[in-house]
Amino acid sequence: MNIINSLAKTKKAARTLAVTPTAVKNKVLARLADLILKNKALIIKENSKDLANARKNGLSEALIDRLTLNEKRIADMASSVKEVIKLNDPIGTVLSSWIRPMGIKIQKVRVPLGVICMIYESRPNVTVDSASLCLKSGNAIILRGGKEAINSNKLLAKLISQALSSAGLSKDTVWFVDSTDRKIVYDLVKMDKFIDLLIPRGSEEMISEIRKQSTIPVLSHGKGLCTTYIDKSANVPMAVNITFNAKVQRPGVCNATETLLVHKDVAHKVLPVLAEKLSQADVEIRGCTKTTAIIKGIKKATTPDWDTEFHDLILAVKVVNSVDEAIAHINTHSSGHSETIITQNKTTAEKFLKEIDSSAVFHNASTRLHDGSVFGFGSELGISTQKIHARGTMGMNELTSTKYVVRGTGQIRK
């Protein structure tokens, strides 16, 4: 497979897409949503081949579920494409503009990155989600899905290609890598001359392996060891409600709370009520010595528990002496994802919001709220815990760069 040839074609298509008007990009997306709905039966048929292979290869039920496309999921896929149509086109936005004494007018303008390569596993809807966000933000795309979903992905890529053609855009704008050879992934991640950004979506192992191998900048979803801190001035029912939500509402996701810190002055009031409520939801509490003295019959927390993302109905609980101790604990043990303080004291809240070094910090709200759709960004590409380029929930703006546009009347350097 001649990847250089395909890469060169994608890079060329990227320059055209970069200056394609919003209306044309939206036309592609509208056509794609349409094609997805019209080809429901065919999508289910191709998907059933993947599902049959998955069963033959003994994939787990969880993976088979992620792989499955049914009528509802296909409709959702089309809806999310329509959502992207509604989002503002970030390209061409003037982020700032000013005039210098010599008379030149400077603008800082949002532009596409160029070519984005998505490397992902199982879920075939990622093919459509990623393609629509990249297209709307003016970026050409290389799609490399997992071999489990190859039949579903091939068909979806064909529909994307048809949608591009119907609006007069080159099919090269989206290159679906129609090969399941793993070697291609390791070739792609070195192609920094053609690819501007890599977005791996999948297991932690896969992402970390790609980061290690890649010579291209990588944007990826980060690990979430999130913390809820109940201050001495907390409203107790609110504290119980938020902590319960942050732990129980969806324990397997990155913004679920894994560690609870409770100020010693409020621990006796809040912990028994909370323990009662959590036990009804089958949450296992692992407590520090002070916690085990208050809540009877629970496990003692071990040292590694303070650094563990349980992804499960398990909560590590520690009683602290002050907000400073809470902040120090979080800045040492959390993964810098999302942390919240529950307090009625504004000064304490502001101190926490300022001193915690995480991608999102909350006051009197659940860590579960750190999410692109909750924040109003429409679709999201995950939540970044890195500090360079993109931090926190990532949407289309994170798929862009900027350039300076300078208009003069003959100015030179003196």
Add this chain to the structure above:
Amino acid sequence: MNIINSLAKTKKAARTLAVTPTAVKNKVLARLADLILKNKALIIKENSKDLANARKNGLSEALIDRLTLNEKRIADMASSVKEVIKLNDPIGTVLSSWIRPMGIKIQKVRVPLGVICMIYESRPNVTVDSASLCLKSGNAIILRGGKEAINSNKLLAKLISQALSSAGLSKDTVWFVDSTDRKIVYDLVKMDKFIDLLIPRGSEEMISEIRKQSTIPVLSHGKGLCTTYIDKSANVPMAVNITFNAKVQRPGVCNATETLLVHKDVAHKVLPVLAEKLSQADVEIRGCTKTTAIIKGIKKATTPDWDTEFHDLILAVKVVNSVDEAIAHINTHSSGHSETIITQNKTTAEKFLKEIDSSAVFHNASTRLHDGSVFGFGSELGISTQKIHARGTMGMNELTSTKYVVRGTGQIRK
């Protein structure tokens, strides 16, 4: 040398500096400017040791000049620290804020990156320049200067340390690596657990080697193969004036023009006048076939000339048939640094500004104007040609990240 111990101390100091008020940071800088001026004689004495070693080791006169600190340069160093005091503190700036239907108030706030490691060569003023920009933007710093400047740098680092102490800040906020062992550089660039950003400043070879070795994100000055395009609707005297400035005013720097493209309809008018003026400044012209037919007695351009950053009084000149050919040439051969179009036709200018994929694009102005001080950013850390995190001239904003600050009244995820 126990670098882990020093790194841990720097990281700890970074958390304190991150929440240090602007007034305290400015106090450190004012004290530093003061100490530099007061210790002029001592600085010259330490610098003379470096100069003596440089002569003993047979360093080139150009390198010795870069290494030299005299009264004037020391005064300039102090002035540039005072300039940083005047710049706005980026930390805490609210970049955007909005309220969601559920009632949470979201802010996107500028925060420091954390720990920045500068790896640089010869010029000792980089020690002071970098430290002031990093400090003002709330970042702790690791300084690793070249062995040629070790005596000068040691003293300057001692003054920085005194300035920190005088304002009550920890000396660990700036760690000057007091060893010229090269191995330490290769250890440092792998310390992604402690360092948030690497900024190498020096030769292209050094920067490329660091990029290859590093597991930490790297921000660096990019290569500049800049282009001036004279359109058919150009004002000829303006075109001659800008091209001359872009090539001759300081040919050794990154934003000097290396390639001139001229529209065929104006080539006969502009090239003879320009050639005459350039020859007076000893500029060597290397032309395409059409150019050599117009300007007699010049060299013919070779294929590599279109991809060469001459850094010298040499200009490659090509006659093109259209603005589209000019844009295609630039997007293929330029390094994506700075390009300009000279034209009186606004439509052509806007097309060029939109379709050129470079960090700065100019209309009727010299490429030499792409510069932090010209743009009004005060000091700069070079010009980036990468698209991730920072593109174009880099100042303090590029030393920051963001975080989401969310204020609620008990909101949970439904």
